[in-house]
Amino acid sequence: MSKSFQKQVMRTSNARAKNVLATLFISLSAVSANAFADTSLSIEPYKATYTAYKWGDDVGQASIELSQLGEEKYSLIYTSKVSKFFLSDKRSEHSIFLIQGDNIVPSEYYYSRSGTGPDKSLEVSFSHQGDGKITVDNGNAFEWDGEFDNQIYRLDLAKQLAKGETSLTYDFINYRGQRRQYGVEVVDNETLKLPYGDLKTVKVKLIRDSKKRETFAWFAPSLDYALVRLQQFKEGEEQGDIKLKAFEML
Numbered sequence: 427m428s429k430s431f432q433k434q435v436m437r438t439s440n441a442r443a444k445n446v447l448a449t450l451f452i453s454l455s456a457v458s459a460n461a462f463a464d465t466s467l468s469i470e471p472y473k474a475t476y477t478a479y480k481w482g483d484d485v486g487q488a489s490i491e492l493s494q495l496g497e498e499k500y501s502l503i504y505t506s507k508v509s510k511f512f513l514s515d516k517r518s519e520h521s522i523f524l525i526q527g528d529n530i531v532p533s534e535y536y537y538s539r540s541g542t543g544p545d546k547s548l549e550v551s552f553s554h555q556g557d558g559k560i561t562v563d564n565g566n567a568f569e570w571d572g573e574f575d576n577q578i579y580r581l582d583l584a585k586q587l588a589k590g591e592t593s594l595t596y597d598f599i600n601y602r603g604q605r606r607q608y609g610v611e612v613v614d615n616e617t618l619k620l621p622y623g624d625l626k627t628v629k630v631k632l633i634r635d636s637k638k639r640e641t642f643a644w645f646a647p648s649l650d651y652a653l654v655r656l657q658q659f660k661e662g663e664e665q666g667d668i669k670l671k672a673f674e675m676l
Contacts, residue, residue, distance in 0.1 A: 471494055471676040476489070564603045609632070
């Protein structure tokens with residue numbers, strides 16, 4: 427094999443890998459569900475860790491941790507760290523929110539990303555005074571009309587799946603500080619073999635405006651509908667596959 431051809435192959439592989447690192451764990455944060463003791467808004471703190479696979483290789487891991495800060499105040503932290511070839515990607519999301527009756531009320535949201543390519547960060551605050559306002563540190567500002575942040579709408583998703591709902595729609599502010607809407611549809615029930623073990627799951631599909639990407643997620647009723655697997659495709663090609671490795675109630 428010529429040196430010029432080797433360089434071309436490496437450039438192509440690195441570009442594909444960079445795209446994987448840039449999208450794989452964004453998807454995880456976009457559909458992961460959180461634990462409930464029952465179908466009410468009684469949240470049980472927990473920590474879940476996941477292994478990510480690409481082209482059959484272990485490329486990194488992610489974690490989701492839900493904890494209680496006070497009587498009504500909670501914290502949800504997502505972290506991921508992956509690498510492929512000479513590329514790396516490290517991300518974190520931190521949501522602070524309130525549970526008021528049956529309502530999940532966003533308060534603060536923080537996002538950061540570092541690694542290959544430019545570093546990025548974002549802060550979003552939700553004010554509930556008066557008519558309500560959403561302020562983003564990139565200069566965006568919106569009237570708050572009940573939107574969640576990029577993570578906490580999944581608290582309601584877990585609750586609704588536990589109740590047997592099969593079609594849902596959520597409005598939220600994404601990690602870029604933009605208003606977005608996702609649909610979630612239940613498509614099947616499956617038993618999965620995972621690093622964690624065998625689990626019966628509910629499989630859902632994330633519905634976006636864009637048709638280029640397809641994202642499927644599996645949630646386990648026996649783990650209070652926590653996310654146990656995520657698989658994403660772009661134009662028919664698998665972008666990544668994330669599977670539950672460990673789960674513990676805190």
